[in-house]
Amino acid sequence: MKIIAVDDKKLTLEALTDAIKKTEPTAQLYCFRSGSEALAFEEIVDCDVAFLDIEMPEVNGITLAKELKLINPYINIIFATGYGEYTGEAIELHCSGYLMKPITPEKVRRELDDLRHPVQPQRKKRVRIQTFGNFEIYVDGEPLLFQRDKTKEILAYLIDRGSLCTHREIIAALWENDVSDSYFRHLYKDLSDTLREKGCEDILIRQRGKLGIAADNVECDYYDWIEGKPRAINAYRGEYMSQYSWSEFIHGTLR
Numbered sequence: 001m002k003i004i005a006v007d008d009k010k011l012t013l014e015a016l017t018d019a020i021k022k023t024e025p026t027a028q029l030y031c032f033r034s035g036s037e038a039l040a041f042e043e044i045v046d047c048d049v050a051f052l053d054i055e056m057p058e059v060n061g062i063t064l065a066k067e068l069k070l071i072n073p074y075i076n077i078i079f080a081t082g083y084g085e086y087t088g089e090a091i092e093l094h095c096s097g098y099l100m101k102p103i104t105p106e107k108v109r110r111e112l113d114d115l116r117h118p119v120q121p122q123r124k125k126r127v128r129i130q131t132f133g134n135f136e137i138y139v140d141g142e143p144l145l146f147q148r149d150k151t152k153e154i155l156a157y158l159i160d161r162g163s164l165c166t167h168r169e170i171i172a173a174l175w176e177n178d179v180s181d182s183y184f185r186h187l188y189k190d191l192s193d194t195l196r197e198k199g200c201e202d203i204l205i206r207q208r209g210k211l212g213i214a215a216d217n218v219e220c221d222y223y224d225w226i227e228g229k230p231r232a233i234n235a236y237r238g239e240y241m242s243q244y245s246w247s248e249f250i251h252g253t254l255r
Contacts, residue, residue: 001027001119002045006038006064007053007080015103016051016080022105024112035059035067042071043231048119049096049112054081062089069093071230074117127200129159129220135241139198150174151190154211156241159220160250164205164212173246225254 003020007013010033017031030047032038035058038050050068054061065077076096079086080103090098097111130136135156137144146152153174158165167188171179188211195201205212215223222240224232240254241247 001049002047003027003029004038004042004047004050004052004068005029005031005080006033006035006050006056006061008033008056009053012053012101019103019105019108020051023108035061035064038064039067039071042068042075043234046072047075048117049076049078049115051078051080051099051108054079054083054086062086062093065093065095076115076117078111125217125219127203127218129218129222131156131159131220131222131241132236133239134243135159139200144194144198146194147190148187151187151194153244154187154191155213156244157246158204158211158213159218159222160241160247162213162215162223164207164210166210168209170211222250 001024003024005013005017005020007016013031013033017029020027020029030041030045032041035056039059041047042050050065052061052064056064059067061079061081065079068075068077077090077093078097078099079090079095080099080101082101084100087098094116096116097114099107099111126140128138128141130138135152137152137155154170157170157173167181167184171177171184192201192204192206195204200217203214203217205214221232221235225236236254238255240251
């Protein structure tokens with residue numbers, strides 16, 4: 001479980017985090033004294049729960065909760081405050097809980113046991129695809145290397161298309177039909193063998209005369225951009241698969 005705790009006052013933040021640690025010692029806990037820092041962090045890491053003070057300078061807890069939910073609609077917002085007059089706004093936000101200070105481990109436990117959005121264990125995707133900038137593929141955080149650069153380009157094209165492609169379509173796009181079938185079969189074998197060696201051949205969909213990508217088995221910035229995920233939208237800096245000329249159509253859509 002990943003938890004954010006936000007309070008602008010040092011001592012009250014320490015008391016809040018102490019109560020959370022005693023209640024959920026295995027949780028990954030991230031503490032902030034400003035709403036802007038918490039927002040920047042949530043754009044990088046999806047958290048399950050956010051404990052928020054309300055009366056804070058710069059960004060108050062109500063506004064912060066709204067911004068966090070725009071980034072992650074399923075984050076559980078639990079207000080931890082000394083003021084009771086914000087319960088109406090908390091209800092309108094469909095928050096998970098409302099704690100009155102002083103915060104105790106018992107209060108925290110009750111809220112974590114009854115979250116609005118139950119925390120679901122997620123299977124970590126081993127394959128990460130980077131399309132913004134140059135195309136790269138990582139398995140368990142390490143770059144995946146192929147025998148030939150064209151093998152990597154085939155994989156990039158499959159990611160770009162996002163659907164099953166015939167072998168003829170791939171050959172036409174990458175070589176303008178000026179390549180032998182035997183050479184393409186050699187690259188196909190390099191692609192299959194390399195993925196199999198890393199135990200991630202499940203990212204490839206193979207049908208007779210066709211290839212595709214199992215999008216659900218990869219983490220990809222472009223696919224996240226299509227879904228409107230804020231961190232992917234923010235990650236785009238004007239470049240998409242820069243090393244491949246055929247990527248220009250999707251690049252135009254991104255622009």
